[in-house]
Amino acid sequence: xxxxxxxxxxxxxxxxxxxxxxxxxxxxxxxxxxxxxxxxxxxxxxxxxxxxxxxxxxxxxxxxxxxxxxxxxxxxxxxxxxxxxxxxxxxxxxxxxxxxxxxxxxxxxxxxxxxxxxxxxxxxxxxxxxxxxxxxxxxxxxxxxxxxxxxxxxxxxxxxxxxxxxxxxxxxxxxxxxxxxxxxxxxxxxxxxxxxxxxxxxxxxxxxxxxxxxxxxxxxxxxxxxxxxxxxxxxxxxxxxxxxxxxxxxxxxxxxxxxxxxxxxxxxxxxxxxxxxxxxxxxxxxxxxxxxxxxxxxxxxxxxxxxxxxxxxxxxxxxxxxxxxxxxxxxxxxxxxxxxxxxxxxxxxxxxxxxxxxxxxxxxxxxxxxxxxxxxxxxxxxxxxxxxxxxxxxxxxxxxxxxxxxxxxxxxxxxxxxxxxxxxxxxxxxxxxxxxxxxxxxxxxxxxxxxxxxx
Amino acid sequence: xxxxxxxxxxxxxxxxxxxxxxxxxxxxxxxxxxxxxxxxxxxxxxxxxxxxxxxxxxxxxxxxxxxxxxxxxxxxxxxxxxxxxxxxxxxxxxxxxxxxxxxxxxxxxxxxxxxxxxxxxxxxxxxxxxxxxxxxxxxxxxxxxxxxxxxxxxxxxxxxxxxxxxxxxxxxxxxxxxxxxxxxxxxxxxxxxxxxxxxxxxxxxxxxxxxxxxxxxxxxxxxxxxxxxxxxxxxxxxxxxxxxxxxxxxxxxxxxxxxxxxxxxxxxxxxxxxxxxxxxxxxxxxxxxxxxxxxxxxxxxxxxxxxxxxxxxxxxxxxxxxxxxxxxxxxxxxxxxxxxxxxxxxxxxxxxxxxxxxxxxxxxxxxxxxxxxxxxxxxx
Numbered sequence: 126x127x128x129x130x131x132x133x134x135x136x137x138x139x140x141x142x143x144x145x146x147x148x149x150x151x152x153x154x155x156x157x158x159x160x161x162x163x164x165x166x167x168x169x170x171x172x173x174x175x176x177x178x179x180x181x182x183x184x185x186x187x188x189x190x191x192x193x194x195x196x197x198x199x200x201x202x203x204x205x206x207x208x209x210x211x212x213x214x215x216x217x218x219x220x221x222x223x224x225x226x227x228x229x230x231x232x233x234x235x236x237x238x239x240x241x242x243x244x245x246x247x248x249x250x251x252x253x254x255x256x257x258x259x260x261x262x263x264x265x266x267x268x269x270x271x272x273x274x275x276x277x278x279x280x281x282x283x284x285x286x287x288x289x290x291x292x293x294x295x296x297x298x299x300x301x302x303x304x305x306x307x308x309x310x311x312x313x314x315x316x317x318x319x320x321x322x323x324x325x326x327x328x329x330x331x332x333x334x335x336x337x338x339x340x341x342x343x344x345x346x347x348x349x350x351x352x353x354x355x356x357x358x359x360x361x362x363x364x365x366x367x368x369x370x371x372x373x374x375x376x377x378x379x380x381x382x383x384x385x386x387x388x389x390x391x392x393x394x395x396x397x398x399x400x401x402x403x404x405x406x407x408x409x410x411x412x413x414x415x416x417x418x419x420x421x422x423x424x425x426x427x428x429x430x431x432x433x434x435x436x437x438x439x440x441x442x443x444x445x446x447x448x449x450x451x452x453x454x455x456x457x458x459x460x461x462x463x464x465x466x467x468x469x470x471x472x473x474x475x476x477x478x479x480x481x482x483x484x485x486x487x488x489x490x491x492x493x494x495x496x497x498x499x500x501x502x503x504x505x506x507x508x509x510x511x512x513x514x515x516x517x518x519x520x521x522x523x524x525x526x527x528x529x530x531x532x533x534x535x536x537x538x539x540x541x542x543x544x545x546x547x548x549x550x551x552x553x554x555x556x557x558x559x560x561x562x563x564x565x566x567x568x569x570x571x572x573x574x575x576x577x578x579x580x
Numbered sequence: 581x582x583x584x585x586x587x588x589x590x591x592x593x594x595x596x597x598x599x600x601x602x603x604x605x606x607x608x609x610x611x612x613x614x615x616x617x618x619x620x621x622x623x624x625x626x627x628x629x630x631x632x633x634x635x636x637x638x639x640x641x642x643x644x645x646x647x648x649x650x651x652x653x654x655x656x657x658x659x660x661x662x663x664x665x666x667x668x669x670x671x672x673x674x675x676x677x678x679x680x681x682x683x684x685x686x687x688x689x690x691x692x693x694x695x696x697x698x699x700x701x702x703x704x705x706x707x708x709x710x711x712x713x714x715x716x717x718x719x720x721x722x723x724x725x726x727x728x729x730x731x732x733x734x735x736x737x738x739x740x741x742x743x744x745x746x747x748x749x750x751x752x753x754x755x756x757x758x759x760x761x762x763x764x765x766x767x768x769x770x771x772x773x774x775x776x777x778x779x780x781x782x783x784x785x786x787x788x789x790x791x792x793x794x795x796x797x798x799x800x801x802x803x804x805x806x807x808x809x810x811x812x813x814x815x816x817x818x819x820x821x822x823x824x825x826x827x828x829x830x831x832x833x834x835x836x837x838x839x840x841x842x843x844x845x846x847x848x849x850x851x852x853x854x855x856x857x858x859x860x861x862x863x864x865x866x867x868x869x870x871x872x873x874x875x876x877x878x879x880x881x882x883x884x885x886x887x888x889x890x891x892x893x894x895x896x897x898x899x900x901x902x903x904x905x906x907x908x909x910x911x912x913x914x915x916x917x918x919x920x921x922x923x924x925x926x927x928x929x930x931x932x933x934x935x936x937x938x939x940x941x942x943x944x945x946x947x948x949x950x951x952x953x954x955x956x957x958x959x960x
Contacts, residue, residue, distance in 0.1 A: 144620065144725035186802075262804055269659065277659045281668050281678035289685040297692045304696055312620070315723040331700060331707035332714065335722050337604075337630060339704050340622040345635035346699045353641075353688045364681050567725075568621035575597040575625055 137230050137569045139413040144567045147414070151559045151566070152316060154409055159556055162408070170549040177542020180535045181256060189259040191535040198518045198530040203257035204368075205510040206543055209393070210250030211291065211365055212386075212506065215358055216394025217243025218298060221305075222354035225347070231422055233565040234414045238405065239398050240302045241560070245550040246397075247295045249543050254287065256539070283367035290364040297357055301350050304343075307333050308564040362390040369513065376456035376517030379444065385437035392430035392476070393506035396499035399423050401551060403496050405560060414561055417490055424489045427502065431480030434509075438477065452522055464529055465516045468508050475505025585759035588712035589732040590743045592752025593721055597623050600727035603750040604629040607729065610746055614735035618713075618722040637703065641695045648690030652683040712760050721754075730758075843930070849917035856913030860939040862946075870944025873937050877929060886948045897925055902945055903952050915942050 184191050194201045217239035224232040255261035267288045269278045278285050310330035317323050333339070366386035369377035399420060406415040445457040460469050479501045482488045489495065520527045532540075554560065567573055594600040600617060607615050608631050617626060660666065661673040671678065700706045713719050713730065722728040729752065731743050740757075747755045798804065813819060819827040836842065845852035860866050875884065883889035886902035901907075907915070919938045922928040933941065950958070 148724055260804075262799065275664065276666075277664055279666075279668055280656055280660060280682055281671060281675055283681075286681040286685075289682050293685040293689045296689060300692055300696050308621070312723045315720045327709050328707070331704075332709040332711060333706070334711060334713055334719070335618040335620060337617040337619060337623070337626050338632065340619070341627050341630075341632050342635045342637055342699055342703050344622050345637050346695055349638060349641045349695055350692060353645075353692050356684075357688045360681065360684055367681075564621040573597065573621070575601045575623060 173545020180538030645691030853914030
């Protein structure tokens with residue numbers, strides 16, 4: 126290996142690109158007719174979404190008795206899926222906001238896509254609390270408005286905080302995403318000769334003119350939004366963790382939950398982004414924009430957050446023992462050795478052991494291997510929520526009410542269906558909007574910025 | 581044709597970011613104020629070259645963020661401490677720590693929305709697709725990989741020849757004049773076009789129609805059944821279980837409701853007067869209860885003192901005085917019979933007054949009688 130010059134920042138993109146080429150490359154999926162593979166993929170995700178609709182129709186018609194949930198396990202797949210999908214969303218905001226504040230230029234190639242994923246994941250997640258109440262058309266009562274009952278919502282309840290956190294998160298993510306899209310939509314407007322497309326792009330680009338008198342404010346706003354989105358994303362999973370931590374169930378009632386949940390969310394989110402990006406860069410030939418360097422950096426973040434999650438698992442056990450509370454001790458021993466031990470140990474293998482392979486540079490840079498590891502991480506993180514929610518509920522203080530939870534077919538349909546719903550959006554996104562930010566990528570090409578005379 | 585058009589600006593194109601930055605610096609030096617630089621992405625150092633003042637959008641974020649904080653705090657306080665105080669988990673009505681999450685989210689939401697709206701609508705005056713620069717070759721280039729400068733005709737020192745010369749001096753390519761398009765100048769409001777008005781009308785009818793249908797019809801169809809349709813017996817419903825088809829069953833013969841012993845002397849007031857004994861001893865509490873109940877239930881007809889001075893002003897036959905020799909000599913049980921059974925036009929009070937309350941009223945009536953017809957011994 127040749128010696129690396131550490132004083133110079135490595136360029137984000139591989140090779141030297143003409144700006145025009147980048148535009149052509151990024152706009153290509155939007156300007157060409159989708160191929161057969163796209164339709165096959167769409168058919169698969171749409172059939173999965175069909176399962177989703179069927180599962181929900183059964184649930185709403187016959188009631189949530191169609192699920193495996195029953196006292197004492199009143200929360201199961203519905204809430205597991207909710208927490209899982211909200212968590213997936215977190216990577217997007219981390220990439221677009223936190224890495225932006227840290228001036229990590231490598232984020233430019235993946236930020237747009239990750240933000241889109243955030244929006245879709247939070248949309249998917251947002252469905253679950255509504256599904257979970259069984260009568261989603263009454264969900265309007267979750268919002269505090271002066272109603273005919275003249276009672277207000279309970280502002281001291283973490284479930285209500287969730288309503289605020291998730292809806293704020295979705296709105297701010299959408300705004301952030303859209304603001305980033307405006308210049309690109311204007312570029313597309315200038316490129317296209319298609320009449321209808323031109324009208325649509327004109328409407329949504331709002332007549333953006335690439336004026337530097339605008340860029341000037343625009344960059345400021347981007348900074349402000351990033352500044353707000355950063356504490357916001359931390360708050361969202363913190364509040365989600367409060368749903369559990371504020372209650373008194375052994376196994377839930379722990380102060381480590383907020384940071385532990387946030388780390389887990391970023392962990393699973395990065396795994397999902399990495400998985401999907403590997404496919405995207407292959408299908409659309411974005412190998413030079415979404416480089417192996419970028420993927421390696423994502424793997425490093427997974428290594429970091431994965432280790433944090435592993436630490437949290439260990440610390441939970443330690444505190445359970447150290448607290449001397451019998452119910453706590455039992456709850457954790459029950460996790461590792463009780464009826465759900467299978468879930469616990471799969472989770473530990475996927476979440477704690479597998480990311481440790483990323484210590485090896487070779488593995489960090491080998492695409493098939495990291496792809497598989499990321500899939501493991503996603504399985505592990507889904508199981509983590511399952512372990513936390515179901516094992517704690519199935520055996521709490523009163524042995525006479527213990528029960529073993531088993532999901533039903535409808536539960537499975539809704540779980541698979543939620544993936545279908547999410548990936549349908551992703552597929553449509555790749556054909557409707559630029560999945561890489563043109564303006565941002567062009568700005569980091571070598572020679573795209575004025576050679577500063579101050580240097 | 582050319583002469584009818586109104587000039588908007590002159591534009592020039594550059595190939596490199598360095599050139600355009602240089603051109604912007606020169607434009608400032610020349611004293612142009614109505615000029616702009618268009619680049620496909622923000623250029624580092626352009627703000628400095630154009631000498632743009634720092635963006636004020638930070639203040640918008642600050643002001644709206646703080647208003648969000650304050651608004652959320654005040655409304656949470658009003659809702660839970662003033663409008664509908666409710667004890668939840670033994671916490672104080674205004675439990676600030678529990679409000680922090682909601683207040684935080686509202687702060688972020690209002691700041692983010694306000695900042696972006698302010699930027700787009702007030703700072704940029706967007707949406708604006710009628711700008712003269714739109715649909716020009718210039719816009720096509722700067723949206724992709726070229727850098728451009730615009731010098732507007734509005735500029736106080738604008739002069740076609742000198743601007744051209746200036747653009748040439750900074751080595752701009754494709755120097756072009758951009759004119760206002762017809763409809764961009766006339767500013768005819770397209771809102772009043774019949775086409776748009778019809779469109780609005782259709783939107784209004786569609787949204788109100790669907791809203792009405794959803795809220796008033798759809799929500800009452802299956803499966804939106806408001807939990808009414810369940811596998812259980814509802815009141816007034818036919819029963820499939822009982823032979824007589826009645827869903828609502830009568831209690832078993834001889835069932836007595838708690839606290840409601842049947843009255844044994846119905847229609848036999850004299851017997852009641854003989855047999856019934858007042859079980860409630862005269863006490864301050866009993867007299868007070870009696871007074872309250874008497875004032876509520878008896879005084880409208882009998883008067884506050886029981887003298888028969890009805891407040892109903894002839895709308896109902898005036899009752900006799902309760903201070904008559906007859907009533908004074910009646911036993912408590914006899915009066916109890918009147919209250920329980922009623923007497924002629926006086927209705928029964930057994931549904932309004934419990935047994936104990938009836939005895940308390942009787943105690944009070946006795947006190948009233950004693951007050952008007954005091955015994956000699958009472959004076960001592």
